Amino acid sequence: MSHSEELFERAQRCIPGGVNSPVRAFNGVGGSPVFFKKGKGAYVYDEDGKRYIDYIGSWGPMILGHAHPDVLSALRDKLEDGLSFGAPTEIEIEMAELICSLMPSIDMVRMVNSGTEATMSAIRLARGFTGRDKIIKFEGCYHGHADSLLVKAGSGALTLGVPNSPGVPADVAKHTITLEYNNTEQVIAAMAEYGDDIAAIIVEPIAGNMNFIQPVDGFLQTLREVCTKHGAVLIFDEVMTGFRVAKGGAQAAYGITPDLTALGKVIGGGLPVGAFGGRRDIMSHLAPIGPVYQAGTLSGNPLAMACGLANIRHLTADGFYEKLEQGCQTLMNGFQAAADRYDIDFSTDYRGGMFGFFFNAAKPVTRYSEVVQSDLPRFKKFFHSMLDSGIYLAPSCYEAGFLSSAHSDADIEETIAAAEKAMQSLAG
Numbered sequence: 001m002s003h004s005e006e007l008f009e010r011a012q013r014c015i016p017g018g019v020n021s022p023v024r025a026f027n028g029v030g031g032s033p034v035f036f037k038k039g040k041g042a043y044v045y046d047e048d049g050k051r052y053i054d055y056i057g058s059w060g061p062m063i064l065g066h067a068h069p070d071v072l073s074a075l076r077d078k079l080e081d082g083l084s085f086g087a088p089t090e091i092e093i094e095m096a097e098l099i100c101s102l103m104p105s106i107d108m109v110r111m112v113n114s115g116t117e118a119t120m121s122a123i124r125l126a127r128g129f130t131g132r133d134k135i136i137k138f139e140g141c142y143h144g145h146a147d148s149l150l151v152k153a154g155s156g157a158l159t160l161g162v163p164n165s166p167g168v169p170a171d172v173a174k175h176t177i178t179l180e181y182n183n184t185e186q187v188i189a190a191m192a193e194y195g196d197d198i199a200a201i202i203v204e205p206i207a208g209n210m211n212f213i214q215p216v217d218g219f220l221q222t223l224r225e226v227c228t229k230h231g232a233v234l235i236f237d238e239v240m241t242g243f244r245v246a247k248g249g250a251q252a253a254y255g256i257t258p259d260l261t262a263l264g265k266v267i268g269g270g271l272p273v274g275a276f277g278g279r280r281d282i283m284s285h286l287a288p289i290g291p292v293y294q295a296g297t298l299s300g301n302p303l304a305m306a307c308g309l310a311n312i313r314h315l316t317a318d319g320f321y322e323k324l325e326q327g328c329q330t331l332m333n334g335f336q337a338a339a340d341r342y343d344i345d346f347s348t349d350y351r352g353g354m355f356g357f358f359f360n361a362a363k364p365v366t367r368y369s370e371v372v373q374s375d376l377p378r379f380k381k382f383f384h385s386m387l388d389s390g391i392y393l394a395p396s397c398y399e400a401g402f403l404s405s406a407h408s409d410a411d412i413e414e415t416i417a418a419a420e421k422a423m424q425s426l427a428g
């Protein structure tokens with residue numbers, strides 16, 4: 001028995017499922033999850049000493065790779081000054097100013113401690129601002145685990161087959177209308193019917209929690225138009241895509257301005273963090289200047305701010321995202337070429353530092369109904385072959401992949417060689 005397996009047995013005795021977040025448990029692929037001891041650059045090392053090239057990057061934050069010297073040194077410096085004060089600090093202003101300068105749709109921003117808190121708070125604010133209860137979300141999009149957002153949700157909820165989680169009161173879920181992602185006609189029809197009751201439309205501008213699905217032409221623009229027409233708040237959940245697919249996030253990449261944006265992951269550099277921000281008139285409804293209550297003991301804590309600032313400052317370098325995207329392109333082209341060689345039905349997509357691939361699915365995949373038709377048994381085999389070869393991909397076919405600036409050409413070549421072997425075993 002490996003040390004990871006021993007740890008998993010031990011963990012299951014005291015932690016539900018042995019994990020602190022369901023998607024880590026390998027339910028989507030079978031087998032025992034790998035327990036990690038350390039990470040450096042593009043690599044993570046498990047408890048048995050095996051090295052993996054990591055394409056999860058802690059589900060997105062590690063855009064510079066693990067244990068980046070500048071991030072660690074910013075953290076060490078800040079550590080000496082104490083951990084948390086539950087009071088305002090200058091470094092929070094630095095973070096807010098940097099976010100506002102890089103994302104022009106954000107006039108004001110509030111820090112929280114996770115992506116879930118960010119989306120949950122943005123929804124409450126939108127409801128308080130509009131005086132309406134109903135929200136629209138999209139099937140397969142995941143916005144964290146707050147009650148009103150766990151309706152037809154993606155990510156671990158989809159992996160475990162509980163997109164509508166028990167424990168969410170029907171009285172809460174009834175305020176969430178769920179539409180098909182990328183179905184522009186459906187949005188127009190729903191808004192024609194309910195538009196004046198809708199507080200907000202929340203969307204992942206790139207759906208990264210049902211694999212990796214980009215918006216079709218006109219989809220985000222339509223969301224913008226119907227929200228403006230009906231006085232609803234357009235919320236972009238950029239927890240995953242913010243500072244990940246482009247410096248200004250997906251909103252910059254597609255040229256659409258949301259009213260509110262939820263952030264997380266990259267802006268914490270690996271420490272727990274989230275943020276939501278947007279139009280000044282909306283943000284001004286937040287306590288203490290407005291009536292909508294939202295709070296947090298550790299919000300804006302100096303360590304997360306220091307780590308996040310060190311992370312984000314690297315991303316402003318010229319060509320940063322172009323290089324990341326080139327890496328994703330090489331990786332995905334390599335996977336596709338390997339699949340083609342063995343006549344395996346396969347499709348890929350990427351943008352900035354994010355990528356995704358599907359077995360046996362429509363090309364390109366644009367809808368949730370196509371996502372759930374992908375070939376799960378094939379994905380499982382591929383995943384385990386890659387894992388054996390020392391490549392750590394998301395253990396679910398409903399999650400995106402993440403590349404960091406620490407991944408070298410040699411790492412990508414090694415990964416493509418492993419994919420060649422995996423595709424060969426699928427064909428055989």
Ligand SMILES: N[C@H](C=O)CCC(=O)O
Pocket residue numbers: 021022023024059142155156208209240399
């Ligand atoms: N897709 C999720 C967040 O990005 C995966 C992370 C988790 O739920 O643990």
